[in-house]
Amino acid sequence: MRDDKVTNAVVQINTGMANVFLIRGGAGYILVDTGNPGKEDLVLEQLKEHGVAPDDIRLILITHGHVDHFGSAAALRELTSAPVAIHTLDGDAMRQGIHQPDSLKPTGKLMAFLRRIPALQNKVVPEAAPACEPDVVFEEEWRLDDYGIAGRVLLTPGHTPGSVSLLLDGGEAVVGDVVMGKLMGLIRKPGPPLVAWDLERNWQSLRRLLALSPRVVYVGHGGPFDDLAALAKLGTARG
């Protein structure tokens, strides 16, 4: 149930390629995703600008096992002492510092094109990141109250097998790459993820998310989006 008294706030931190999110709850802060490798200093600078010290961070939640999302997880854990959490099905990718291997099928022409130019593709998303052994692996949906956040982690598979989203009780959703926003200025409208493990499952996940009536949807690249009708169209046109 939505509770309008809940004062969660989402700060979107642009790290160049991928967004990192600082979530402020009633009783603590967490990070969602960490960007490409080497983004830790930039993230800490941004936290400082928002008056947040490294050891204020109580959890680092990774939406899925792609290098542009967990790339700085090991470094940020070191700097914040916060545990890193990821769904069990994407855990091995982060342990090995590689993209979840079943989730690299291009969904459209742009990624197929990038694949043919490895140097360009590697510039967009590196192939590898420092390995990060997760501190918390989970299979089921869970609430984040223990970390000071009024919200829950939802299972939203499709982009990868272990993709998850965060839905705050105040109505903000942080959905990783279930929906793609802007990438290198090439895509500006909400669109399908560039690669997917199972695109149909991804759209099912999007429909389930939208049925929970989020107020605003934050995505891993570009965004955020508050035109839920446009997002709904995306989910049905392709599903």
Ligand SMILES: [Zn+2]
């Ligand atoms: Zn991804």
Ligand SMILES: [Zn+2]
């Ligand atoms: Zn991504």
